[in-house]
Amino acid sequence: MPRNYKTVYTRQMDKYLSELKERNRSPRTIDTYRSILTGFQKRLSDQGIHPRPLKITKEDFMVTLEARKEDVSISTYQFEAKIIKTFLTWAENPEMTKVYLNFQKPPRPNAHWLQESEVISYLGAIETPMEEMITHLLLEMWLRSIGSRNLKYPESFQNNTVTVLSKGRKWRTLPFHPMTRTVLERYLPYRDSLIAKAKDQAIPDNLLLTHSYRWGLVPASKTKIYNTVRGIGERAGLEVSPHTLRRTGARLTYFNLLQMNPQPREPPLITVSKMLGHASINMTIEYLGIDLVDMSEVYRNASMFRPGTKTAISYPETSEPAIL
Numbered sequence: 001m002p003r004n005y006k007t008v009y010t011r012q013m014d015k016y017l018s019e020l021k022e023r024n025r026s027p028r029t030i031d032t033y034r035s036i037l038t039g040f041q042k043r044l045s046d047q048g049i050h051p052r053p054l055k056i057t058k059e060d061f062m063v064t065l066e067a068r069k070e071d072v073s074i075s076t077y078q079f080e081a082k083i084i085k086t087f088l089t090w091a092e093n094p095e096m097t098k099v100y101l102n103f104q105k106p107p108r109p110n111a112h113w114l115q116e117s118e119v120i121s122y123l124g125a126i127e128t129p130m131e132e133m134i135t136h137l138l139l140e141m142w143l144r145s146i147g148s149r150n151l152k153y154p155e156s157f158q159n160n161t162v163t164v165l166s167k168g169r170k171w172r173t174l175p176f177h178p179m180t181r182t183v184l185e186r187y188l189p190y191r192d193s194l195i196a197k198a199k200d201q202a203i204p205d206n207l208l209l210t211h212s213y214r215w216g217l218v219p220a221s222k223t224k225i226y227n228t229v230r231g232i233g234e235r236a237g238l239e240v241s242p243h244t245l246r247r248t249g250a251r252l253t254y255f256n257l258l259q260m261n262p263q264p265r266e267p268p269l270i271t272v273s274k275m276l277g278h279a280s281i282n283m284t285i286e287y288l289g290i291d292l293v294d295m296s297e298v299y300r301n302a303s304m305f306r307p308g309t310k311t312a313i314s315y316p317e318t319s320e321p322a323i324l
Contacts, residue, residue, distance in 0.1 A: 009051040012091050013037050019090075026169055036080045037087055043067060053091035058098045061088070113248040113289070118238055125236035129190040133208065134220075134228050136183040138245035141174060142276055145225045145242045151207040153191075157184070166277040174275060250276055251288045 016037075017030050043064050044051040065084070069077050081101055089096045114122065119139070126132050137148040147164045156163045160176045194209050198217040208220035225242055233240030250272055257268040273284035 007041075007051065009041050009053055012053050013041070013087070016087055016090055024169065033083055033087075036083050040064065040080075040084050053088055054093055056088060056093060056095065058095045061085070061095065061099060112239075112241075112244050113251050114238065114240070114244065116252060118236075119248060119252070121236040122232060122238055122240060125232050127232075127235075129187040130208070130210075131228055131232055132183055133187040134225055135232065135245065136177070136179060138225075138229065138242050139249040140177050140179060142246050142250050144246065145222045148225060148242075149206070149208060149220060149222060152205045153188075153207040155205065156207065164277075170277075172277055246276075247287060247289075254288055 013034070017034055020030055020033065041051045044056070044060065047060075047064065047067075049056070049060050049064070061084070065077070065081050068080065072080070078101070085096055085099055085101060123135070126135060134148065137143045137151070138145070141162065143151075143164060144166075147166060150165045151157075151162070162174045162176065162180070164172055164174060166172050191207075191209055194211060194217060195203055197211070201216045203217060204219050206219035208225070209217055210220045210224050212218045229240055229242050229245060254268055254272050257272075269281060269284060272288070273281050276284060276287065278284045278287065
């Protein structure tokens, strides 16, 4: 197959990605899509299949995807399959109406969070104002690492609210957590001391700052945030990442809300989903790892109108449907 000219596939891919850019998809997302679609094109060519989006058959699509299974994790395989099918559907490939990507998910996703006792151990291992500030943003305000990194001071903190740049470059506003002001009061003098040591350089307006021997005072990177969290975890004897803290904070808060107020004005799942910045409730359900055991716990905490019914029910470790 000639490789010295721009193929129909490449031209259509570029047009598709341009439309995504016009819909305000982030540069990182577009780069990811380009890499996945280019890889699919190469695998088609390697199998002798002409990669013309309109002519790719269902069999071509499935065979090429199956070969990819050997190289990546299941989650990556599923992610790539959805992106490729979406692109071919956009290209008006009629075969895609015959393709059904019905990926089965386990009752509880492969996720990691801390128990309450572990959270207490983790908090007890914090040693510096910087560590406390990062922990507060991730564990108590449920921000992502990138959202924490992009916070500006004082611009992002106005009128007892925090303005955060979320995924997809969308802005959202959160109220102060009860501990936000206290943590800031402890952290800002530390931040000021870093600024005072900076010599003849422009001072970044990011909330989280760190000193680089090469560049001087710079915004804390995602790697800096990750290493800080991991270091605290190691001192507490725990394996922790920034995502672990965010997930843990949301999960524990969700179940505590249910216990304190079984009949709220708004279901706590909706509130938690808004605060996490999720696009759907289903995403939040997966994120919190809600399964049959958790659902049973909710029922028990909500059975206040039937005294004496808070009896635990155990479920077998099986995915087989129950026969009634």
